[in-house]
Amino acid sequence: MAKKPVTLDAKGYRKFGMRDKVAYAAGDFGCNMSFALKGTVQTFWLVYMMLETGLLSILLLVVQIWDAVNDPLIGSMIDADRRQYKRGKFKQYIFIGSCGLLVAGAAVFLPFPNAPVVLKAILFIFGYIIWDAAYTVANVPYGSMLSLVTENPGERAQLSTWRSVGSMVGNMLPSMILPMLIWEKQFNADGTPMLNPETGVQVETLLGDRVFWVALLMGVLGFIAFQFMLKVITIRVDENSVKANEESAKFNVFSAFGNFMKNRPAVGATLAAMGMFLGMNAATTAVTIMFATYFGMASLSGIVQMVGFLPMFLFMPFIKKIVNRFGKKEASVAGTIASLVGGLIMLCFPLIADKSLSMVVYLAGLVVYGIGMGVYTCVSWALMADAIDYNEWKTGKREEGTVYSLHSFFRKLAQGVGPSIVLLVMGVLGYNSDLGTAGQTAATSYNMCWLVAGLYMFSAVMQFVGLALIYNLDKKTMATMTEELDARKAAE
Helix, strand or coil: EEEEEEECCCCHHHHCCCHHHHHHHHHHHHHHHHHCCCCHHHHHHHHHCCCCCHHHHHHHHHHHHHHHHHHHHHHHHHHHHCCCCCCCCHHHHHHHHHHHHHHHHHHHCCCCCCCCHHHHHHHHHHHHHHHHHHHHHHHHHHHCCHHHHCCCHHHHHHHHHHHHHHHHHHHHHHHHHHHHHHHEEEEECCCCCCCCCCCCCEEEEEHHHHHHHHHHHHHHHHHHHHHHHHHCCCCCCCCCCCCCCCCCCCCCHHHHHHHHHCCCHHHHHHHHHHHHHHHHHHHHHHHHHHHHHHHCCCCCHHHHCCCCCCCCCHHHHHHHHHHHHHHHHHHHHHHCCCCCCHHHCCHHHHCCCCCHHHHHHHHHHHHHHHHHHHHHHHHHHHHHHHHHHEEEEEEECCCCCHHHHHHHHHHHHHHHHHHHHHHHHHHHHCCCCHHHHCCCCCCHHHHHHHHHHHHHHHHHHHHHHHHHCCCCCCCCHHHHHHHHHHHHHHHH
């Protein structure tokens, strides 16, 4: 049977289609084979390595600040790179990063629980830095590449949606399966469940050795996904349109920061992303501890949490129609209002004494929160692509690498500072690392419930402020911006 001829666009490239969408999704799947371990990092070092909450908070803050700082540095390096690569510079950087991620994720989980505290701190810092360097080299050009696959706003929205699919699948698999592999319920010598005398729930132990091997396996899966993306996806926009700061060959972080803060849609989308990660990442350790000490089901915590992400699938088949009909900003704002309602429902579950009913209310709040997150999750990366266009519209410079990397800078601050603060709060609320999950008091387990509910509510508020009050690219403004940018390109 003869092969179907490839349909080319006006520039001679293969027309945008399903291959690009699946390939781009595979790229974020590859990223999330590593990124999904972030929440486990805190739990591993808190519960298995038994680092004190205050010390772990400081260490996490140190590595995460470096994590955030090196993003714009790598972004500017990509912007300034004018060398010719056979596969293109974006794909070349992604390939280098993907090779590092083969083993870098496991470097954060070297299992030496009996080592001296100083050695534990050194292992944590160096392991995290190695992982972070590889992840940043792959992730920054991957995010910037969305603007180069297609110039069509609708197609960019589809790419953003499929990126969210890759992200969700990449998060769901380890989030659901990993807790079942690394948590083990404990039994007495006579075979009866070992119960915490304070809370009355069955004791569960974290199997830290297994985390290391699972992280290695995830590195291999991520590498395979990256190679598939690099082979299949097509870049249609000239990579030389990605311009660095033309006034100085050397990256000026203060100038870049000032320019970024003038980009209102980039600021709004970034604040919303920070809010999302505060809910998804900062709460991860508190959620795990809550399930282990309050509900006695840490091994199933991943499956329960995934309930909050599943509603995204409701919007996937209709996202293009939703965006075309209402606009990305308008649809996302409606979603944040639903998330606020979900946050309010979550604030009710700690008030219910019956733990079974309390779990039902928690799940109800999580589902409503997830429905609100559905549209925003599908278009979040397209919002940033539009913010890059806004930068070109207002200043004449696209600066994909710099704008995206500063977005990543603030997002990673939320991912790092948020969990650090949460760990400190957990210590204030009574969590004692030396006791593990088995020895926590009933009051501490109850306090974890309020902490989790409060984090989700705060997350929803940040998303609403970022998208409803700051992000200013509504449907009408988008049409004007696109028309003027097209006119400039036609004139050139």
